[in-house]
Every structure is written in C-alpha cells, then in structure tokens.
Amino acid sequence: MRKAFGATQALRNVDLSVGPGEIHALIGENGAGKSTLMKVLSGAHPPDGGRIELDGEPFRVSNPAESREAGIAMIYQELNLAPHLSVEENMVLGREPSRWGWIDRKRRRAMASQALKQLDYSRLALDTPVNLLTIAEQQIVEIARALLFDPKVLILDEPTSSLTQVDTQRLFEALGRLRDRGVSIVYISHFLEECQRLCDRFTVLRDGESVGAGDLKATPLPEIIRMMVGREVSEIYPRAIRELGEVVLELRDLAGVEKPSSASLSLRRGEVMGIAGLVGAGRTEMLRACFGLDSRRRGEIWIRSRRCHRNRPSDLWGRGVGLLAENRKEEGLLLQRSLADNLMLSRFGPVSRAGFVRRREQGVQAARLMERLRIRARSPWQPVGELSGGNQQKAFLGRLIHHGADILLLDEPTRGIDVGSKAEIYRLINELAGQGSAVLFVSSYLPELLGVCDTIAVMSRGVLGAKRPVAEWTEHAIIEAAVGKGNG
Amino acid sequence: MTDANPKPGSRWSASRLLTIAGPFLGLLFVTALFGLSEDLRPVFYTGASWKNILTQTVIVAVGALGMTLIIVSGGIDLSVGSVVALCSVVGARLLEHKAPASVTILATLLVGGCVGLINGAVIAGFRMLPFVVTLGMMGIARGAAKWLADNQTVNFEGDSIVVTLMERVRPDSFLPLPPGVWLAVGLTFCVAVILRSSVFGRHVFAIGSNEATARLCGIPVRARKVMVYGVAGLFFGLSGLLQLSRLTQGDPSVAAGLELDIIAAVVIGGASLNGGTGSVMGSVIGALIMAVLRSGSSQMNWPNYVQEIIIGIVIILAVGLDRLRQSRAS
Numbered sequence: 001m002r003k004a005f006g007a008t009q010a011l012r013n014v015d016l017s018v019g020p021g022e023i024h025a026l027i028g029e030n031g032a033g034k035s036t037l038m039k040v041l042s043g044a045h046p047p048d049g050g051r052i053e054l055d056g057e058p059f060r061v062s063n064p065a066e067s068r069e070a071g072i073a074m075i076y077q078e079l080n081l082a083p084h085l086s087v088e089e090n091m092v093l094g095r096e097p098s099r100w101g102w103i104d105r106k107r108r109r110a111m112a113s114q115a116l117k118q119l120d121y122s123r124l125a126l127d128t129p130v131n132l133l134t135i136a137e138q139q140i141v142e143i144a145r146a147l148l149f150d151p152k153v154l155i156l157d158e159p160t161s162s163l164t165q166v167d168t169q170r171l172f173e174a175l176g177r178l179r180d181r182g183v184s185i186v187y188i189s190h191f192l193e194e195c196q197r198l199c200d201r202f203t204v205l206r207d208g209e210s211v212g213a214g215d216l217k218a219t220p221l222p223e224i225i226r227m228m229v230g231r232e233v234s235e236i237y238p239r240a241i242r243e244l245g246e247v248v249l250e251l252r253d254l255a256g257v258e259k260p261s262s263a264s265l266s267l268r269r270g271e272v273m274g275i276a277g278l279v280g281a282g283r284t285e286m287l288r289a290c291f292g293l294d295s296r297r298r299g300e301i302w303i304r305s306r307r308c309h310r311n312r313p314s315d316l317w318g319r320g321v322g323l324l325a326e327n328r329k330e331e332g333l334l335l336q337r338s339l340a341d342n343l344m345l346s347r348f349g350p351v352s353r354a355g356f357v358r359r360r361e362q363g364v365q366a367a368r369l370m371e372r373l374r375i376r377a378r379s380p381w382q383p384v385g386e387l388s389g390g391n392q393q394k395a396f397l398g399r400l401i402h403h404g405a406d407i408l409l410l411d412e413p414t415r416g417i418d419v420g421s422k423a424e425i426y427r428l429i430n431e432l433a434g435q436g437s438a439v440l441f442v443s444s445y446l447p448e449l450l451g452v453c454d455t456i457a458v459m460s461r462g463v464l465g466a467k468r469p470v471a472e473w474t475e476h477a478i479i480e481a482a483v484g485k486g487n488g
Numbered sequence: 489m490t491d492a493n494p495k496p497g498s499r500w501s502a503s504r505l506l507t508i509a510g511p512f513l514g515l516l517f518v519t520a521l522f523g524l525s526e527d528l529r530p531v532f533y534t535g536a537s538w539k540n541i542l543t544q545t546v547i548v549a550v551g552a553l554g555m556t557l558i559i560v561s562g563g564i565d566l567s568v569g570s571v572v573a574l575c576s577v578v579g580a581r582l583l584e585h586k587a588p589a590s591v592t593i594l595a596t597l598l599v600g601g602c603v604g605l606i607n608g609a610v611i612a613g614f615r616m617l618p619f620v621v622t623l624g625m626m627g628i629a630r631g632a633a634k635w636l637a638d639n640q641t642v643n644f645e646g647d648s649i650v651v652t653l654m655e656r657v658r659p660d661s662f663l664p665l666p667p668g669v670w671l672a673v674g675l676t677f678c679v680a681v682i683l684r685s686s687v688f689g690r691h692v693f694a695i696g697s698n699e700a701t702a703r704l705c706g707i708p709v710r711a712r713k714v715m716v717y718g719v720a721g722l723f724f725g726l727s728g729l730l731q732l733s734r735l736t737q738g739d740p741s742v743a744a745g746l747e748l749d750i751i752a753a754v755v756i757g758g759a760s761l762n763g764g765t766g767s768v769m770g771s772v773i774g775a776l777i778m779a780v781l782r783s784g785s786s787q788m789n790w791p792n793y794v795q796e797i798i799i800g801i802v803i804i805l806a807v808g809l810d811r812l813r814q815s816r817a818s
Binding site for chain 2: 333
C-alpha cells in the first residue's frame with residue numbers, strides 16, 4: 001500500500017506508505033499538515049497532485065462516505081457520539097440494520113457485539129447510554145463503530161489526549177489486536193514516548209512535507225524531535241541557575257469539597273515547583289480551590305506572609321496571583337474576541353482612561369506582548385479562536401504577564417500544543433522565574449517537569465506529598481509516589 | 489519571522505466591513521424595494537413618510553438599546569412588553585394626579601430600572617435561566633399594570649411635557665422631528681460607545697462570550713449581570729414613557745409582544761442569541777428595517793397578515809445570511 005501526495009496549500013510533498021498489519025506513527029507539530037492529510041484521505045479535500053494507492057489500485061474519493069466504503073476509517077480527536085443513545089445505537093448510527101423500515105434489533109446486537117469482541121471489550125454493556133461511559137470506553141465505541149465497515153486502514157488522530165495512563169494502555173492493547181488481524185493503522189500523536197511504545201514505523205511531517213521516516217525502535221528520540229522542530233532537544237529545556245527568595249505563596253492544609261483532601265506547600269520567589277500526579281489526583285482542584293473558582297472546605301492561603309481570607313478570583317489577581325486553567329478553549333479564552341481583548345481581560349486599567357478603553361494604546365501594548373511571547377497572528381485584533389493551539393496558549397499565558405502577576409499557577413500549560421510552542425513556553429517560564437516570579441507547574445508529562453522545575457511534589461489521591469529538589473527525583477520515583485506505593 | 493506588528497489595514501478587512509455594513513445594506517435594500525412601485529414612490533420617499541417611520545421606530549429602538557446589552561451578555565428578557573405597559577400606566581396615574589413632569593419621568597424610568605434589577609438579581613443570585621425568570625416577570629408586570637390601572641385605560645387631563653415627547657408638529661414636513669426621536673438618536677450613540685469602548689462594555693462581551701473565562705479573570709460576573717438588566721430596565725422604562733406619550737393615555741394591555749419585535753431587531757442587527765456578539769447600531773437599524781417594512785406595506789395597502797409574513801421571512805433571512813457569512817469567514 002502506498003500513498004503519495006503532491007501540492008495542496010498545506011501539503012507540498014508528502015510520502016507516506018503503510019504496510020498491512022503495521023501501526024505507523026504520523027508525527028509532526030501542530031500546523032505541520034497532519035489534519036490536512038486526514039482531510040485528503042477522507043475525501044473532504046481533493047489532492048492537487050500526486051497519487052494515492054490502496055492495495056496497489058489508484059484511490060480516488062470525493063466525499064467521506066466513499067472513503068469509508070473504500071476501507072478507510074477515521075477516528076477524530078473530538079468524539080463523535082450521540083451522548084444519550086446507547087452503545088449499540090451509536091455504533092450502527094446512520095446504517096441501522098432494518099427490515100421494512102423497522103430496526104432489526106437482533107442483527108444490530110450481533111453486529112455491535114462482534115465489533116466489540118474484536119477489540120476484546122465484550123464486557124461493555126450494549127444498552128448503556130454512552131454518556132455514562134468513561135472517555136476511554138467512548139473511544140472504544142468509536143473505534144468499534146469504525147470496525148463495522150471492516151476497514152483496511154484505520155486512522156486515529158490524537159486518541160489519547162484525554163485518556164488516563166491505564167486507559168491508554170487498554171487502547172494500545174486493542175490496537176495491537178487489530179494490527180495482528182492485518183489492519184493498517186496510522187496513529188497521529190504528539191506524544192513521542194507513546195508512539196515508541198505502540199508503533200512500528202514513523203513518518204515525520206514538517207511544514208506540509210514529509211521530512212523523515214524510519215523504524216521507530218531504531219531511531220533515538222532526540223533524532224525524531226530534531227526532525228520535527230529542526231533543532232536540538234537540549235535547547236528545549238533551558239534552565240538557568242536561580243537564587244530562590246522568600247516564600248510568596250503558602251497553602252496550609254487546603255481541602256476542596258471533594259479534592260484535594262489535604263494540600264500544603266510553600267513556594268518561593270524565583271522557584272519553579274512542579275506538581276506531578278495521576279489524572280484525577282486533585283491537582284487541578286487544588287489550584288481551583290486556591291484561586292477561588294471552587295469552594296474550599298478548610299485550609300489557609302498565605303500570600304507574601306499575609307493570610308488571604310477572601311479568595312475570589314479578583315482578590316487573587318489583585319495580589320499578583322494568576323491562574324492558567326487547564327482547558328484554554330472552555331475556560332481560558334474568549335475565542336470569538338480579539339487577541340488584544342483576551343490579553344487584557346483581567347486588567348484593562350493600563351490601557352483605559354476614565355473607564356474607556358483606549359484602542360490605540362491597547363493595540364500597542366498587545367503588539368508588544370505578541371513580540372515578547374512570539375505569538376503569531378495577523379494583528380492584535382484577530383479573533384483568538386483563529387490562532388493555532390500553541391499561539392492560543394501563549395495568549396493565555398500573555399494575560400498573566402500583562403496583568404503583572406508574579407505568582408503563576410499553571411495547569412498543564414503545554415497540553416495539546418506543538419513542540420516548538422512548548423519550547424517557547426518553557427523559555428518563558430524560565431525567563432519569568434529568573435525575573436523573580438514564582439511558578440507552580442502542574443503537569444502529567446514527566447520529562448517537562450524534570451526538565452523545567454527546581455522542585456517537584458507529587459499529589460496522590462488528593463494528598464500533596466513533600467517537595468524535593470528535582471535532582472532527587474527520577475521518573476520512576478515520581479510514578480511510584482503518584483500511584484501511592486512509595487514513601488513520597 | 490514573527491508577524492507581531494499590527495498592520496493598520498487589517499482592522500478593516502472585507503469581512504469586518506461587511507459585518508458593520510450588513511444591516512445598513514439591508515436597510516437600503518428594503519427601502520429601495522418599495523421604490524419599485526410607481527404608485528408608492530412619490531408618497532414613500534417624502535419627509536412626512538420618514539418622519540412617521542422614525543417616530544414609529546423610537547419605542548422599539550430604545551428598547552433594543554437595552555436588549556442589545558442583555559443579549560450580548562448572553563441573556564434574554566421576555567418581560568419588556570409588560571414592563572412598557574406597567575411603566576406607561578405608572579406614568580399615566582401620576583399625571584392623572586397632577587404630578588409634575590419631572591417626577592413622572594423619573595418614576596417611570598425607576599419602575600423599569602427596578603424591574604430590571606429584580607430580574608438581574610434573581611438570574612445572577614439563583615443562577616436561573618434568564619428565559620424562565622423573565623417569562624415569569626412578563627406575567628407579573630402585566631398583572632401589576634392591570635391591577636394599577638383597574639383593568640382599564642388611564643386617562644389624564646392637561647398637556648404635560650411628557651406628551652410632547654412623541655408629538656408630531658407639522659406632520660407634512662420632516663422637521664421638526666419629535667423630541668423622542670432625537671433622544672433615541674443621542675442614546676444610541678452613547679450606548680454604542682459604551683458597549684464598544686468602555687471597560688464595562690468589554691466585560692459584557694466577555695460574559696456573553698464565555699462566562700467561565702470572565703469569572704477566571706476576576707470580572708464580577710454577577711454584579712455585572714445585575715447591572716446589565718438594571719440599565720436595560722431603565723431603557724424599557726423610557727420605552728414605556730414614550731409609549732405613554734404616543735397614546736396620551738396609560739393602557740395596561742398595550743405593547744403585548746413588543747419584546748419579540750425588539751429581540752427581532754437585535755437579531756436582524758447581527759447579534760447572536762448565544763451571546764458575545766452584537767452591536768447597538770445594528771440593532772437600531774434592525775428596528776428601522778422592520779418599521780420601513782411595516783410602513784411600506786401599509787402604504788401599499790397590503791393586509792396586515794402580509795406584513796407579518798414578510799417580517800417573519802426577513803428575520804430568518806437576516807440570521808441565515810449572517811450564518812452564511814460566518815461560515816465562509818472561518
């Protein structure tokens with residue numbers, strides 16, 4: 001099987017070939033052309049040149065339905081399920097087996113259970129509404145739905161971005177079984193470690209071109225990263241030696257309504273403190289309770305040695321604390337509004353006079369921030385929703401910088417963004433800490449915690465452990481502490 | 489490499505221009521449409537005819553100012569018609585008892601403002617859906633108006649300044665326009681500037697666009713909502729005063745369904761009922777489009793039901809075009 005493309009606007013010269021029974025990793029930064037490639041394969045966009053072959057035959061499709069008939073199945077990053085319908089209803093959606101217009105329930109059940117069996121997920125109850133399932137199970141339903149078409153090629157776009165590690169492992173096992181049955185799988189992901197565990201070969205896309213391909217197990221990671229970003233990995237985690245100052249933020253036995261059950265920490269000027277832990281351990285809830293977004297059951301918050309009795313978001317902003325929430329699209333940004341408005345939202349003071357915003361001044365200051373954070377946008381007035389994920393995240397971080405916050409609570413600041421943007425966010429964190437800011441850095445990605453932080457503490461089942469200098473931690477020790485086996 | 493410098497031209501991209509000019513073009517189109525009729529042309533394009541149209545628009549337009557604030561903030565207010573009736577009855581009762589004009593005006597506005605504050609406080613305080621709360625208020629205010637008016641129209645003697653607000657001196661010429669029209673024009677500019685350029689306006693847009701973000705950024709969301717409904721209530725009170733001036737009596741059953749006209753005006757003007765978008769100018773032009781259609785249709789001697797059908801089509805068309813434009817832009 002071989003596919004080759006010529007020029008479309010976002011794709012210039014892509015060679016990709018996937019053999020039967022192979023899991024092929026498609027790697028690239030955001031905007032490298034991965035989603036365009038998917039659109040071409042699904043028939044939503046015709047290729048301008050080049051050719052696609054499936055089983056040696058030329059492959060021409062003009063719409064998604066034809067592509068599906070030809071044996072190509074797509075699993076998109078966002079789940080496409082009807083939440084109130086049951087597992088089996090979702091699986092046959094749009095192609096319900098019927099007799100004289102009435103649903104053939106027996107056949108539907110047989111089709112659904114057969115597909116789930118292929119994934120070894122027979123234990124899923126077929127009549128459960130999918131909104132009662134975990135995200136991982138919903139993902140499985142979606143893959144099982146694709147299997148009903150008996151696909152030759154299965155393409156998955158970032159399927160694990162919202163999965164826990166256990167669920168990811170399950171998904172990988174299911175994909176492994178499909179491979180053994182001879183299905184070709186194209187696996188698109190940011191997580192290189194994950195690709196290494198799962199995939200056989202890889203192709204790297206950069207700026208719409210395939211810049212490298214090879215055997216994943218035989219290629220060292222830094223080499224792949226270099227292909228992706230075009231530079232060395234050592235430049236990704238810059239770390240300066242910093243003097244730590246006085247304690248600026250202290251949490252004493254903070255407890256939220258459900259989580260965390262107990263969190264105590266002290267953060268010093270110039271310190272970047274990492275918070276590791278499993279998804280659902282209560283790290284996000286700790287930041288939200290501290291920031292007054294969720295109510296807290298007990299505990300004290302001390303900022304610069306003064307107790308903070310009322311902790312509404314406005315009180316904390318007023319004391320120089322800023323929160324970068326974990327979900328920039330749902331909570332972080334006003335997607336329809338301009339970049340400039342998003343940057344200034346917590347503090348219009350510096351760009352307004354007598355309650356009126358001075359547009360010119362706002363533009364000038366926004367442009368200055370764009371330059372400092374290297375946000376790529378047409379102008380400060382471009383709606384922030386039109387920017388790429390990495391640029392959106394930088395805009396979100398830019399708000400904290402504009403506000404002048406020097407105690408930064410960052411919740412998964414690099415989630416779902418490309419390696420280049422990640423490197424710039426690390427650079428910014430490093431720069432801000434160097435200027436005396438204190439940073440609380442929550443992340444599930446251990447290499448970045450170990451690469452960026454001065455100290456790390458691990459949260460396990462709602463309890464925050466003691467912090468230790470980064471040199472005393474290894475990935476292994478962090479995972480042990482996170483699952484609650486170690487003494488951390 | 490980094491395209492950080494704002495290009496001055498990009499502020500006025502084609503799509504942005506279309507957003508601003510869209511309602512204007514709609515108004516021109518509708519106006520030109522009635523020019524196709526040979527019989528109508530000499531009567532329709534006259535000062536007297538336009539004076540009539542503007543005077544008819546004022547009540548809806550002033551209401552649309554308040555409604556734009558509410559809709560941009562992500563809310564809705566269904567109680568407007570009832571509030572207008574209540575305010576006009578309050579004003580008429582006061583004039584009946586020989587209250588001075590200043591007291592009447594103030595009291596009418598305050599009643600509107602208070603109803604708005606109650607709406608806002610319930611919506612923000614109990615986190616209830618604006619649709620439900622204002623639906624309830626629609627009944628309450630209408631009931632209160634009928635109660636206060638003993639279920640009949642309230643007439644008053646003498647000519648107060650209140651009555652002259654909508655008085656059409658010299659109906660044959662364009663000028664002088666009734667003071668109410670000038671008032672509406674002035675308020676339109678004020679509210680437009682406030683919504684576009686004030687920090688309060690940015691907050692209103694932020695709340696309508698994404699309430700969670702507004703909260704995260706420390707914007708006092710609840711207080712702003714109460715304020716939005718309160719300020720809007722003042723405008724609805726003013727609408728009531730103008731209604732009173734036009735009828736020269738207080739009628740508790742007046743303005744039934746006015747809220748739907750007002751919402752239609754705001755939506756034709758480019759606002760989304762999901763909140764976060766909308767413009768004051770657009771809303772007022774939306775109100776004008778409907779008034780032009782009404783006036784033109786009645787001068788064509790079309791029956792009432794034709795007008796209703798046409799306006800219905802225009803609402804759907806306006807929103808449909810807007811969607812089309814947005815989907816093309818993205």
